[in-house]
Amino acid sequence: MGLPAIPIVSDLGLDETAKALNTEQIATVVNRILDQETAARFKVYLNTCVHCGLCSDACHWFLSNDRDPRFSPVGKVKQTLWEIIRKKGHVSPEFMKDCSRIAHTECNVCRRCSMYCPFGIDIAYLLLVVRRICHELGMVPQFLQDTVNSHSVTMNQMWVKQDEWIDTLQWQEEEAKGEIKTSRIPLDKEGADVFYSVIAPEPKILAQLIGNIAQIMAVAKVDWTMPSLDGWDNSNMAMYSGDFEIMGRVERAHYESALKLKSRRIVMGECGHAFRGAAYDGPKWLGWREPPIPLIHAVDFYHELLTTGRIKIAKKFETPVTVQEPCNIVRGRGLGQKLREIISMVCEDFRLPEPGLEHNYCCGAGGGTINCGPPWKTSRVKGNRVKAEQLAATKAHIIITPCHNCHSGIEDIISGYKLGMHVKFFSEILMEVMEVPDELKC
Amino acid sequence: MYQFVSGPLVWIAFAVFVGGMVYQFVTMLRLAQKDKVIYPYMSLKYSLRSLFHWIIPFASRNMRARYEVTIVTFIFHICLVLLPIFLLAHVAMFAFAWGAKWCVMSAGAANYMTLAVILACVFFLLRRVMLPEVQFVTYVSDYVLLAIAFAPFVTGFAANRQWFDYETTIIIHMICGSLMLIVIPFTRLSHMLFFPFTRAYMGSEFGAVRNARDW
Structure with a gap:
């Protein structure tokens, strides 16, 4: 199909593990996980997917990589699970390295795609199954594994x-x-x-x-x-x-x-x-x-x-702001409206991102992706051009985000795409604008 | 030959279809117990909310964004389900066999609906071939399944128009129809059975657990 080669990234967590694995070991682990840890969701999702590709437009990786089909949600499942199942787990260590790259570093398990699949297939869950298999094989990017060790x-x-x-x-x-x-x-x-x-x-x-x-x-x-x-x-x-x-x-x-x-x-x-x-x-x-x-x-x-009224606002924040709505609290807990309300309460000039609320794009850092560390930063930033375009379109100066992963991910995008914006937590804005009674002041 | 395909083969096909669907349904329920989150998360309210947004055309964001797929998909599925049930020739055969009768559609409507299914299949084929993101995830089996869905309609259309020898065409048509019924439970065409359940579960997880919308 003439797709560009995926850049090779050196990661000890994957490279060294691959040297120590063989196909039989992989098959044993795959079959154990699939037999013992998956059930109705896994089976029904795989049997129901009609390979229509309608989930593609949901994924910031797909959109940012010029609609490269290898980055579509279903494309990622094809390159990992479908192959693993077709070969009954008899895949090579090199193949499992690719599985980890795809599942750990090129998918934020943000679940936007499950809102685009007509069947409501939880594609992120399927990629978490791939991660589970990778983990059981010790095939985890080194920086991410270090946080788990900690x-x-x-x-x-x-x-x-x-x-x-x-x-x-x-x-x-x-x-x-x-x-x-x-x-x-x-x-x-x-x-x-x-x-x-x-x-x-x-x-x-x-x-x-x-x-x-x-x-x-x-x-x-x-x-x-x-x-x-x-x-x-x-x-x-x-x-x-x-x-x-x-x-x-x-x-x-x-x-x-x-x-x-x-x-x-x-x-x-x-x-x-x-x-x-x-x-x-x-x-x-x-x-x-x-x-x-x-x-x-x-x-x-x-x-x-x-x-x-336990916190009152002395004077609203005047610099134009927008918001990065974190997937895990907006798509994950429906807090989008409340987030917008508190920002409106403390900021004078709040510019809404489009698409927003549950349909907001992921920051590109979530899902443990940023924790895969510096080796994967280039592809991560490249994989979220749509986020940069979305933020730039608001013409805001400050991006508020109540999430650490979003905070770091958006900072990377700001520098990668030279957006000239700044990221703040909500509490940082609140600190600047809240009314402090005189008797509490030092 | 005609006696066999219009009699025993059809009954075998129905038996396999119904038996296969029941088997898949029971297997799904059994496996759902092993998947310990499913039953506790299921919520009738949120299941219906999700289904409602995905069986009404354009009620979800992706259906609006991909409007051409939405239009074709809805027409295709409606015709695909209604045609075999309300076609005069089919109802007549059931009436002949069972004495049971139900309403039928006009010949003109059946004609247009068959054409719609045929054209929709062509659309799906073109989409599969031309869109890189669909092409990338296409296996030979996807073409075969499309052909299996396409065959009863194109052969039925040809038989109705008597383009070829009628008896041969109608025998092929009945074989194709039976084949489709037989494979539905055991292939990805089983989305016919699973669609309401996958949607219901995702609707429930989004609504009852995550307090968010899924459309």
Whole structure:
């Protein structure tokens, strides 16, 4: 068909694993996973797909790569699962390398395609099955595997040690107290209204976000706590590598930590994938229909604070803003409208992206793709040109996104396509515009 | 030969079709228990909401974006299902065999609807050949399945018009029709059975769990 060659990317996690595998081992793993871990959804999806290609237009990878059919959702399934099934798992290690490239690095499992398939086939689920097979074979991009190893050892994503965690919280409490007198980060407080959890990059590289939330909580007079021990990190990269056992451990630790403190509900910081793990992928694996304790995303929480008047706006943010709507809370939890409402409440000039809400394009970083690390960055940025065009069309200066993956992914796109825009979390905007009563000011 | 294809073969085809559909349905229900999320997530309200948006033309974003596929697909499926049931010749045969009768469509309507199915098949074929994203995921079996769906209609049309020897054409037509019935449960044509269930599950997961729309 004369398609351009896919650039070869060197990744130790794939290259070294391929050397150690053989076809028989692969067949054994494939057949075990397909026999024991898949059932009605898998079988019916495969039997129902009529190869119509109507899912293609949903995928930012397909659209951004000049409609290259290898990047369409069904094209990805064809190059992986259909071949694996046709050969009853007897595929080569090199083939499995391609499967990992496709499933881990060229699909954000954003589920936009399942809204375009006339049958409602969950194509992202099929690619997660491919990831599961890859994981069982040890065929996972090295950077992504490292985050999973970190989850396994430390129960957080970034090798944050126990003393570093406490130390960071104390440091940020000090910082927050310098701005707002009553700022506290209460540790292990029993029976608090809010158990606040974050993802590991916050203490590791974005500690000021924790200081920000301490100030916001102080102004809103929220009864809250954070845990001193494991369970504070709500992120879950194991969910994306295919290591569902560790995914389950991480989610269980998160909930148990909140239950131990008898908190009334968990409020999660601004992160989409973490919310996905905690709200449905984790519970699904653990056999829970709903989480054992109410769980709400930061967007929901800010919406509550703003609509109940616990946070008032002193002066609206004037710079033109737009929004990157994170798949995992918009397509994943229907928070799109609330997100737009809170942005409208704090910003003067809010420019809507098109397409929007559930139909918004993924940032290109989600689904563990950005965690596959620098080797895959070029293809990731190339694979989301439509996002750059969508953002540029708004002519906004600031892109608000309540998600860490979106934040990093959009920053890459901004620099890759020279958009000259900036990304901010919602809390950063809120910090600039919220009314702080005089008695709380330092 | 005519006696066989118009009698036993048709009954065999119906038996395999019904038996195969029941088998697939029961297998799906059994496997759904193993897939531990399906039954807890299923919601009648959200299943119907999703089905509603996907059986009404243009009620979903992708149906509006790909309007030509939507128009052809809806016409194709409506004609494909209604024609065999309400065609005078078919109803007459059932009346002859069972004494059972139901309403029939006019010859003119049947003529146009058959033509619509034939043209739709040509459209699907062209789409498969010409669009890279469809071509890329096309196997030989996709052409075979299209041919199986196409054959009863084109042979029925030819028989009606008496283009060739009528008896031979009608025998081929009945063989093609029976073949289609037989393969439906065991090939991707089983989307006839699975469509409401895949939609219902996705509608339920989107609506009841993820609080979002799926159209």
